[in-house]
């Protein structure tokens with residue numbers, strides 16, 4: 001089966017968050033199920049540079065939102081890529097979505113509308129000799145793909161839209177509508193219209209044959225007003241086509257037994273190697289060299305991630321004897337709060353503001369625990385990396401965090417099933433309580449080691465979840481009437 005995946009970022013070429021990891025890892029895992037995926041991504045400078053002269057032009061789109069664009073093909077790290085080379089839209093350095101001062105580009109509707117339109121053209125066999133059986137679009141940036149497919153004159157192919165984060169919807173003024181090249185009747189409740197706006201995500205949710213999100217709990221949560229961000233009615237109405245499939249991780253990239261970005265390699269059988277990594281993390285973040293537990297954060301520093309809640313309890317964490325390392329970037333106020341915490345608690349708190357993939361591996365390999373106090377979390381990948389690296393996840397009981405971490409309650413501890421600590425509600429007092437519980441567990445060395453080993457044994461690979469996607473692809477394919 002041939003699948004066209006459409007995404008605005010993909011690891012290892014361009015990454016701002018978990019979407020890139022999923023877009024990069026799922027095609028590799030699907031290959032084992034007989035699914036051949038080609039992924040359409042924008043030709044940002046980082047992508048063009050990495051591909052170099054490996055790319056070959058396959059088609060030219062002469063009028064893509066008034067621009068001439070080429071679609072190039074290239075293979076990179078086992079991925080079969082289609083690259084939308086449209087310099088007027090994508091030849092911008094830095095973050096793929098935001099201008100240097102941090103605001104979204106004002107023409108993002110045009111940039112990602114073009115990505116979606118190119119994908120729909122490819123679905124309608126624009127590339128000679130390669131026609132996908134199904135299209136899988138990710139997040140709002142690709143969400144107009146099923147809309148274009150629905151309103152195109154060609155027979156519609158099956159489509160899936162995956163929600164990685166419903167908070168980002170791609171809502172724009174209706175003034176853009178005439179430029180999208182959709183028929184007038186697409187600006188309606190069964191098209192892209194959404195409370196007097198044009199919404200890319202809403203349009204995609206309305207028109208995709210199936211909707212998936214990245215954990216079963218989040219699939220239920222987004223059908224409620226608390227988590228649906230206004231789209232709960234539409235998603236509930238389509239509940240029979242909504243699926244929650246938990247993310248996996250690339251267990252080759254994230255393998256403490258072979259990871260050459262960390263100081264010392266180790267495994268569940270030989271966990272001792274963690275000690276040197278722990279030492280290295282302490283030195284990198286300027287921590288006191290003692291046995292007290294190192295808590296960590298590797299995250300966007302945002303409200304979604306509950307980083308304000310963590311900032312409120314740093315004093316408690318230190319008072320309880322813990323240490324904290326923070327690797328992240330995001331909202332300026334939160335960056336400042338963690339910089340200040342490091343100044344205020346020298347030796348106990350270390351902060352590095354920035355995005356550093358290599359250091360994120362070190363933190364997972366050397367910290368004792370990782371804090372993920374998200375207000376909502378569709379799946380979350382950091383806790384999965386943590387499980388694989390023997391770093392105990394301390395997580396809010398929401399979305400994919402609730403689905404992937406087994407809380408160290410007495411029943412789970414008794415049968416050696418616990419892999420982390422969950423807490424709820426997402427409030428400072430409750431996070432403080434979870435930190436207290438974690439320190440108590442850490443002090444009981446035997447229990448701690450058992451939890452680490454249990455976490456490292458958890459199956460966080462893509463194997464099972466890729467199988468669920470493959471089943472869904474096949475079900476949708478069966479719905480197409482074949483001659």
Ligand SMILES: Nc1ncnc2c1ncn2[C@@H]1O[C@H](COP(=O)(O)OP(=O)(O)O[C@H]2O[C@H](CO)[C@@H](O)[C@H](O)[C@H]2O)[C@@H](O)[C@H]1O
Nearest residue numbers: 017018019164299300328354355356360378379380381382
């Ligand atoms: N400063 C830093 N330095 C280095 N690496 C950093 C970093 N800050 C973050 N990262 C990395 O970025 C990724 C973040 O992925 P998450 O899944 O945790 O959240 P994100 O909100 O981006 O993804 C959204 O999409 C994914 C994929 O579906 C869902 O899991 C998630 O719930 C949803 O919010 C991880 O690989 C993490 O290690």
